[in-house]
Amino acid sequence: MDVNTDLAMWSNQLIISAMIVYAVAMIFFAFDLFGGRELKTTQDKVAATAKVSTVRRTNRKTATTAVLDPPETEDDEAAPSTSSSTSRAKRRRGARIGTSLLVLAFLLHAAAVITRALSVMRVPWGNMMEYVLTATAITVLVYLTVNIKKDVRYLGTFVSGGVLLCLGLAITVFYTPAAKLIPALDSYWIAIHVPIAILSTALLYISAILAVFQILKSVHETKDPKWLRFMHRLPSSVDLERISYTIAAVGFITWTFTLIAGAIWAEVAWSRYWGWDSKEIWTFVVWVIYAAYLHARATRGWGPTKVAVLNLIGIAAVIFNFTVVNVYFNGLHSYSGLD
Amino acid sequence: MTERTKPSNGKKKSAEAKAAKAKSGAAKTNVTQPQLGFIGMCRWAWRQLTTMRVALILLLILALAAIPGSLLPQRIQDPGRVNTFLENNGAWGEFLDTIQMFDVYSSIWFSAIYLLLMISLIGCVIPRSAQHWKAMRSAPPKAPRRLGRMPGYVAFTSARDEDGSGDRAAADEAFLDTAQARLKKLGYRTSRHSDHIAAERGYLRETGNLVFHIALLVATLTMAIGSLFGYQGQRILVEGDTFTNSLVAYDSFEPGSYYDADNLPDFRLKLDSFTSTFDDRAAGNQFGQPRTFDAKVTATADGKSESHVLRVNEPVRVGSTGVYLTGNGYAPEITVRDAKGDIVQSGPQVFIPDGGDPGYTSEGVIKVPDAAGTQMGFVGVFLPTATQNEDGELVSSFAELRNPYLVMSGYTGDLGLDNGTPQSVYSLDAENMTEMTDASGNPLLIQLSEGDTQKLPNGGSVTFDGVKKYIAVDISQDPTQGLMLASAIFVLLGLGLSLFIPRRRMWVRIKDGAVEVAALARGEDPMVERAATDLAADLRDDDDDPDDAEGRDAPKSPTDSRGRSKR
Ligand code: HEM
Numbered sequence: 033m034d035v036n037t038d039l040a041m042w043s044n045q046l047i048i049s050a051m052i053v054y055a056v057a058m059i060f061f062a063f064d065l066f067g068g069r070e071l072k073t074t075q076d077k078v079a080a081t082a083k084v085s086t087v088r089r090t091n092r093k094t095a096t097t098a099v100l101d102p103p104e105t106e107d108d109e110a111a112p113s114t115s116s117s118t119s120r121a122k123r124r125r126g127a128r129i130g131t132s133l134l135v136l137a138f139l140l141h142a143a144a145v146i147t148r149a150l151s152v153m154r155v156p157w158g159n160m161m162e163y164v165l166t167a168t169a170i171t172v173l174v175y176l177t178v179n180i181k182k183d184v185r186y187l188g189t190f191v192s193g194g195v196l197l198c199l200g201l202a203i204t205v206f207y208t209p210a211a212k213l214i215p216a217l218d219s220y221w222i223a224i225h226v227p228i229a230i231l232s233t234a235l236l237y238i239s240a241i242l243a244v245f246q247i248l249k250s251v252h253e254t255k256d257p258k259w260l261r262f263m264h265r266l267p268s269s270v271d272l273e274r275i276s277y278t279i280a281a282v283g284f285i286t287w288t289f290t291l292i293a294g295a296i297w298a299e300v301a302w303s304r305y306w307g308w309d310s311k312e313i314w315t316f317v318v319w320v321i322y323a324a325y326l327h328a329r330a331t332r333g334w335g336p337t338k339v340a341v342l343n344l345i346g347i348a349a350v351i352f353n354f355t356v357v358n359v360y361f362n363g364l365h366s367y368s369g370l371d
Numbered sequence: 372m373t374e375r376t377k378p379s380n381g382k383k384k385s386a387e388a389k390a391a392k393a394k395s396g397a398a399k400t401n402v403t404q405p406q407l408g409f410i411g412m413c414r415w416a417w418r419q420l421t422t423m424r425v426a427l428i429l430l431l432i433l434a435l436a437a438i439p440g441s442l443l444p445q446r447i448q449d450p451g452r453v454n455t456f457l458e459n460n461g462a463w464g465e466f467l468d469t470i471q472m473f474d475v476y477s478s479i480w481f482s483a484i485y486l487l488l489m490i491s492l493i494g495c496v497i498p499r500s501a502q503h504w505k506a507m508r509s510a511p512p513k514a515p516r517r518l519g520r521m522p523g524y525v526a527f528t529s530a531r532d533e534d535g536s537g538d539r540a541a542a543d544e545a546f547l548d549t550a551q552a553r554l555k556k557l558g559y560r561t562s563r564h565s566d567h568i569a570a571e572r573g574y575l576r577e578t579g580n581l582v583f584h585i586a587l588l589v590a591t592l593t594m595a596i597g598s599l600f601g602y603q604g605q606r607i608l609v610e611g612d613t614f615t616n617s618l619v620a621y622d623s624f625e626p627g628s629y630y631d632a633d634n635l636p637d638f639r640l641k642l643d644s645f646t647s648t649f650d651d652r653a654a655g656n657q658f659g660q661p662r663t664f665d666a667k668v669t670a671t672a673d674g675k676s677e678s679h680v681l682r683v684n685e686p687v688r689v690g691s692t693g694v695y696l697t698g699n700g701y702a703p704e705i706t707v708r709d710a711k712g713d714i715v716q717s718g719p720q721v722f723i724p725d726g727g728d729p730g731y732t733s734e735g736v737i738k739v740p741d742a743a744g745t746q747m748g749f750v751g752v753f754l755p756t757a758t759q760n761e762d763g764e765l766v767s768s769f770a771e772l773r774n775p776y777l778v779m780s781g782y783t784g785d786l787g788l789d790n791g792t793p794q795s796v797y798s799l800d801a802e803n804m805t806e807m808t809d810a811s812g813n814p815l816l817i818q819l820s821e822g823d824t825q826k827l828p829n830g831g832s833v834t835f836d837g838v839k840k841y842i843a844v845d846i847s848q849d850p851t852q853g854l855m856l857a858s859a860i861f862v863l864l865g866l867g868l869s870l871f872i873p874r875r876r877m878w879v880r881i882k883d884g885a886v887e888v889a890a891l892a893r894g895e896d897p898m899v900e901r902a903a904t905d906l907a908a909d910l911r912d913d914d915d916d917p918d919d920a921e922g923r924d925a926p927k928s929p930t931d932s933r934g935r936s937k938r
Binding site: 212219282289313330361 | 423424426427430431433434437438440441445447448475476594603650652653654655656657660661662663664682683684685686693695697845846847849852855856859860862863866867870871895897
């Protein structure tokens with residue numbers, strides 16, 4: 033029953049430090065996304081290129097649109113690359129600094145997770161605070177990993193912002209002192225079921241931000257209102273949709289796994305694999321919504337924007353499942369660690 | 372992403388309108404559209420039901436329909452809370468009950484939704500399976516005339532025989548041989564045509580998709596049927612108690628409709644001891660949280676006894692029966708004597724902890740039907756670690772037995788046990804009883820530390836001898852669990868295949884040395900263009916070095932790495 037309180041305190045300090053760095057990173061990302069004086073000079077060229085490519089894409093059957101896009105090399109930066117490379121480098125300085133800061137913040141954050149785990153010598157997701165702490169770290173990790181394959185730095189503002197918000201909640205509303213596990217959670221299944229749930233949440237969150245961008249971008253492509261000017265530098269809505277979908281598809285598989293692993297654990301703990309406990313209900317609801325999302329994408333008559341809205345309903349259910357269901361609904365899953 | 376169900380979604384409006392007309396026509400006068408009779412309508416309904424559009428809508432409705440069960444109390448979980456809700460909400464509650472809002476997951480409407488989905492699923496899986504079976508056994512389709520329209524497309528001129536010294540046709544043939552060999556190596560199924568190779572890969576994608584849908588169907592059926600053949604029972608065991616698996620030994624027993632209770636497997640389970648520990652060091656709200664629950668039990672089956680430690684996440688399995696630790700608490704040992712001094716009640720009495728209280732403040736009753744004179748009853752609260760809080764109230768500040776204390780009131784009169792109406796052993800119906808009073812006429816308060824005895828006004832006494840622990844166990848059997856696990860695994864496998872295996876067609880055509888390489892994705896495939904460019908590059912390399920091209924084991928490294936990455 034010994035808890036290393038020094039380490040636990042270190043962990044709290046590290047969380048605060050990480051939050052400060054996330055905040056600064058967010059500002060740089062926001063500058064990259066919304067600011068930028070060079071925009072005007074390149075914008076016409078960019079717009080022209082974008083139009084050409086959308087026209088080329090839309091005259092093909094919707095059924096195959098998504099798969100007809102150019103491979104990565106041509107993506108994201110394809111249009112702006114027509115402008116001089118020096119102005120581009122300058123313009124993305126915010127993104128580069130933001131990414132470096134994000135890496136730094138992530139290292140602090142990871143250290144916070146590790147010290148917390150070491151302080152109690154167990155997995156760092158035994159209550160809501162720890163869950164948020166670890167889930168946000170995984171979200172940043174997933175984001176940085178995706179970034180290696182594909183330039184998604186335009187998401188940086190919302191990744192660092194979202195993580196910042198969640199960490200803020202974790203050390204205030206959800207704050208729980210370091211302690212050992214309660215018997216109900218003391219099982220190796222906690223090391224299987226929960227991290228996969230965390231990974232799913234991270235993936236689905238990133239997919240959802242992409243879905244928001246996709247919707248905005250398609251408004252930008254069709255109506256081009258002033259307030260969406262900053263969207264010029266984002267990839268086309270078709271590209272955004274595809275990345276969002278791919279990530280959501282992975283997230284759906286991991287969510288399916290979460291559901292199945294949860295059912296197996298439920299059998300071990302509560303003598304039945306499924307009993308419509310409120311947490312089970314919402315996990316099921318989330319799963320069905322994302323199944324509908326995947327179907328909608330393959331169904332005629334469901335345009336990309338409508339499909340993206342389903343994605344957003346999905347993430348809303350995920351968040352509801354984690355917050356409202358954990359805190360306010362009574363059920364067998366009352367492990368929030370809150371009073 | 373193509374929709375493989377045939378009915379014309381594009382024309383759905385007119386189809387629906389027609390059917391609507393047909394419906395009213397059939398019902399009334401048969402004037403408007405007599406052609407669409409009952410069979411026609413069924414066919415129309417069937418075709419609609421098996422479209423992806425309808426499946427999608429059903430999925431969304433299913434998600435919505437599952438929600439009320441988390442907002443309202445459900446009988447399968449907590450019938451007590453349902454009753455409280457009904458008492459507090461009058462007509463509104465009754466209305467909700469009429470529409471089965473407290474039995475959502477067995478309600479007619481919920482069942483209807485998932486049954487429709489299942490039917491829809493069957494209707495779509497069968498034809499798709501047939502189609503897929505055919506596709507797997509037939510050759511990849513011939514190249515369309517204009518390959519330039521394909522999403523992946525590269526054209527170049529073959530370097531073979533450029534000087535025109537040899538036979539042009541033979542060179543083209545040789546080129547196609549090389550192309551076919553290479554495609555095969557990349558895992559494509561190929562077929563040779565006069566001027567081109569047709570190739571296809573990724574049949575596993577559709578296979579996976581079908582496996583997923585079928586496994587889903589099996590899982591749903593298993594879930595529906597599983598509850599019919601198993602059972603669930605509960606029992607409370609005080610330290611030293613032995614449970615013998617038979618119907619009478621259960622505190623509650625819920626068999627599935629087809630469960631034969633005569634077949635309860637023969638075994639015994641003895642609770643040797645139970646230890647629980649609670650955190651007395653942690654800070655804040657973690658103080659007093661439970662840390663270990665260990666029940667030492669001895670299971671006896673077929674004449675053999677085995678010792679186990681039963682824990683929350685470690686059920687004890689005796690044959691196909693599982694015993695699960697679901698609760699625990701304290702059973703104070705209380706001796707009651709009547710006016711003559713005879714012992715009329717003795718032994719541990721199960722007190723139920725208040726679920727929300729980390730201090731395990733527990734409530735219980737004692738019924739003494741056989742006392743001389745009149746029956747007696749006691750209602751009380753047990754505090755494992757009694758402490759006075761700031762307001763001077765007695766509370767339990769910790770869950771372990773640090774200062775066990777018992778506070779009770781006593782009643783005399785008719786316990787109501789003899790009139791046959793069943794009663795809970797954990798509650799006392801004091802309607803026909805009078806509360807005991809002390810010398811000054813105030814209600815009698817019985818307050819006992821361990822070892823204390825208190826006299827009762829009627830001459831008897833109550834003694835608090837000690838405390839035992841008890842556990843609550845669920846005992847259950849579900850013969851369909853294995854099948855459920857298997858279908859779950861297939862669901863995952865199928866899903867992985869169907870989402871991540873690219874299905875792709877490729878064609879390589881050569882005419883007088885002019886080569887065309889084209890690729891077409893079937894379903895999500897971000898690599899389709901690269902597939903064409905990579906294959907074209909490889910074929911050009913082979914061109915330059917034709918002797919080395921066929922059947923070599925280790926292609927040149929850059930080519931090889933690209934070739935692999937596409938698998
Ligand atoms: C009438 C019932 C159904 C029909 C007609 C149907 C049809 C299909 C089809 C044709 C696909 C392949 C889409 C593609 O080409 O990518 C598909 C995929 C899928 N279906 Fe269904 N399905 C039905 C029911 C269900 C149900 C009940 C679920 C689960 C709740 C489900 C979950 C999925 C998932 C997760 C995929 C993978 C999505 C993808 O491959 O992109 N389906 N379904």
